[in-house]
Amino acid sequence: KVIATVAPVTDSENPTTQSPSPTPRSVLITGGNRGIGRAIAEAFVANGDHVAVTSRKGGAPDGALDLLCDITDPDAVDEAYAAAEAAHGPIEVLVANAGITKDTLVLRMSEDDFTSVIDTNLTASFRLAKRATKSMLRLRRGRIIFISSVIGLLGNAGQVNYAASKAGLVGMARSLARELGSRGITANVVAPGFVATEMTEALTEEQAKAITDKVPLGRYAAPEEVAAAVTWLADAGYVTGAVIPVDGGLGMGH
Numbered sequence: 001k002v003i004a005t006v007a008p009v010t011d012s013e014n015p016t017t018q019s020p021s022p023t024p025r026s027v028l029i030t031g032g033n034r035g036i037g038r039a040i041a042e043a044f045v046a047n048g049d050h051v052a053v054t055s056r057k058g059g060a061p062d063g064a065l066d067l068l069c070d071i072t073d074p075d076a077v078d079e080a081y082a083a084a085e086a087a088h089g090p091i092e093v094l095v096a097n098a099g100i101t102k103d104t105l106v107l108r109m110s111e112d113d114f115t116s117v118i119d120t121n122l123t124a125s126f127r128l129a130k131r132a133t134k135s136m137l138r139l140r141r142g143r144i145i146f147i148s149s150v151i152g153l154l155g156n157a158g159q160v161n162y163a164a165s166k167a168g169l170v171g172m173a174r175s176l177a178r179e180l181g182s183r184g185i186t187a188n189v190v191a192p193g194f195v196a197t198e199m200t201e202a203l204t205e206e207q208a209k210a211i212t213d214k215v216p217l218g219r220y221a222a223p224e225e226v227a228a229a230v231t232w233l234a235d236a237g238y239v240t241g242a243v244i245p246v247d248g249g250l251g252m253g254h
């Protein structure tokens, strides 16, 4: 009886390489000045990686390169990449985290409410991933990680725009996974449930209780709990096209 064994491959020339590269990696995180993105940036900095963080207002955590960039502006994205690459080398890990909500019921949702959320959450993620892919193809390794949401899988009244944008990230990641897998590039999605950040501070106490009542773990996530899934994906050599839930069980089965 022959048992095939497959040893992890670490040769950077080989597309089956187990991890993107030894630490430090060049990492770009959008929306890293607060909330989930900030916790992700802090986790990569703590790991010894070279981290660039983009946002419109600025304020990256200590140890990260602070880049002002509105991700809905293609020229600004190009400039941010150029600055990050000049400082840290080609991007090996992209975390497309920046996102917005503009919640309202469908009959009140304007075209602008819809398209502005799609522009920031989905179209900008395409732009960021396309730009990252250029150098990752040359390196023959890379990690693309989109921060989606359990709402993209479950849907939510008042969030037609947001849910559509977050569901779109799943199709995008899976297409990238198929297109780029042979070059050692993975594309995955992290789907958080409700996380204690400025985004969820906008909810009333009553809305928050209604949510936690439905979460098997009975609480919101801490941003660091989402960051842990992201850093795990950045290390994972044989995971691609996956949707990793960090939702306390809220979306299980989807």
Ligand code: NDP
Pocket (backbone or CB within 6 Å): 030, 031, 032, 033, 034, 035, 036, 037, 054, 055, 056, 057, 058, 069, 070, 071, 072, 097, 098, 099, 100, 120, 147, 148, 149, 150, 191, 192, 193, 194, 195, 196, 197, 198, 199, 200
């Ligand atoms: P916050 O509202 O706290 O932070 C949003 C981040 O995105 C900020 O850093 C903001 O920076 C940045 N951002 C927004 N628009 C733009 C833009 N046009 N260009 C550049 N940066 C932008 O959100 P969270 O930390 O809560 O959420 C982070 C991600 O996680 C989002 O994609 C969100 O949809 C997702 N998520 C959040 C959940 C939650 O419960 N909090 C649950 C599930 C998913 P600045 O304003 O300075 O530009």
